[in-house]
Amino acid sequence: MTYRFSVNGAPVELEVPGMRRLLDALREDLALTGTKEGCGEGECGACSVIVDGQVVDSCLVPVCQVDGKSVTTVEGLSPHGSLDRLQQAFLEHGGAQCGICTPGMLMAGRAFIDDGGAPVEDDIREAIAGNLCRCTGYTKIIDAIAAAASPTSAAGSPAPPQSDPAA
Amino acid sequence: MPVEPPVSSPASLDEAYTVLADGNSWRPIAGGTDLMVQITGEIGPPPERVLDLWRLGELRAIALDDGALSIGALATFTDIRRSELCQEHLPALVAAASTIGAAQIQNRATLGGNVVNASPAGDSLPVLLAADAQLVLGSASGEREISATNFWPAYRQTARRPDELLLRVHIPLPRGRQIVFRKVGTRRAQAISKVVMAMSWREDGGVWRDVRLGLGSIAATPVRAFETERVLEGAAARREVADHAAATLSREIKPIDDVRSTADYRRVVAARVLHRLLRDAGGWQ
Secondary structure, eight states: OEEEEEETTEEEEEESOTTSBHHHIIIIISOOTTSOOSSSSSSSOTTEEEETTEEEEGGGOBGGGSTTOEEEOGGGGSTTSSOOHHHHHHHHHTOOSSSSSHHHHHHHHHHHHHTTOOSOHHHHHHHTTTOOOTTOOHHHHHHHHHHHHOSSSOTTSOOOOOOOTTO | OOOOOOEEOOSSHHHHHHHHTSSSOOEEESSOTTHHHHTTSTTSOOOSSEEEOTTOGGGOOEEEETTEEEEETTOBHHHHHHOHHHHHHOHHHHHHHTTSSOHHHHTTOBHHHHHHHOOTTOTTHHHHHHTTOEEEEEETTEEEEEEGGGTOOSTTOOSOOTTOEEEEEEEEOOTTEEEEEEEEOSSSSSOOOSEEEEEEEEEETTEEEEEEEEEESSSSSOEEOHHHHHHHTTOOSOHHHHHHHHHHHHHHOOOOOOSSOOHHHHHHHHHHHHHHHHHHHHTOO
């Protein structure tokens, strides 16, 4: 079967078995190795990509189900080499440590922001609940997403205070 | 690399029925959140052939149909969380949907997949039991309905015939019915439940009628606790009733030890969750 869909805005035509995991099609057939395989069973979120605006685990999506759809991977966040605002915020807030979870965290964060997510800590925690960071760097990841989600702060300024119970 | 079994992606229900009737063994795939783990072959033999239902948009609708809520088998848990009809008429299902996996899973996993996958830990299933849901199955020879209560005869078994597809879930909406839901897992997201429970009732002259108690993860299938329901039927949510119902439930269920929890823990927690739901409903401390 030939499957046609778009990846990071460019049309793609793949002649592969329909049950190939989108993760394998991206990494092996399209050489887009920014998307990482973690657990391979939908627990860790490392392989998160965005399909038609929704974040999904690419290890759980067969290629036959993205036919005609629009896929965005971490490479698609900076198509011209300049970092997207969320990537910039990860840099500035120390949102990446070992880096394995980072592409998935970026995609979950991007989907949250694109969906109108506000810089509210509980909402961000829920948005990345399907993404595990083994370095446990969640606080800085949340700060970075909050900074990028905030309409008032430029990506370079510190994150706004987060739902402080005393506030 | 996982195996890549042959797949057929029909564009219409009639086409899907034709494929199912061709004499081969086909495994339907909806959002794939369970089946795509099976193709790794690490948890048992992968399916031989896969029937991809994802293009059957007609199975995704959520609508009111003759006073009942009709949810298409392919409605995802994100669809259910965002559905105004579900929020208004079946908030317990919205609550259950929001406890399933996290965003990545909810964007893909479907109500129909949860039903047909027949895991005893399927988090939406106790709600369907408590809500007297009817499951509508279709095949080339027509449609039939079966109640959720009769749909899971044994571990990972369903009443679906191999030539049938689950089309939609039909949930009656009797006036005054209330449903509450509670899941206990290791953490709030991405956790498979240790105990999951939904209870429904209708208050009538100070007592409860039509009580239904659906549970998951405490038996080989999603189950109703009929004996405990009888304790609550015609009673009120008072402390003595809650004590009696909780004691009955801990005797009635037959949980097992497994990787996620122990039988003892599940027995104690199921009783305690029920007690707390009754306390909340009764408004006493």
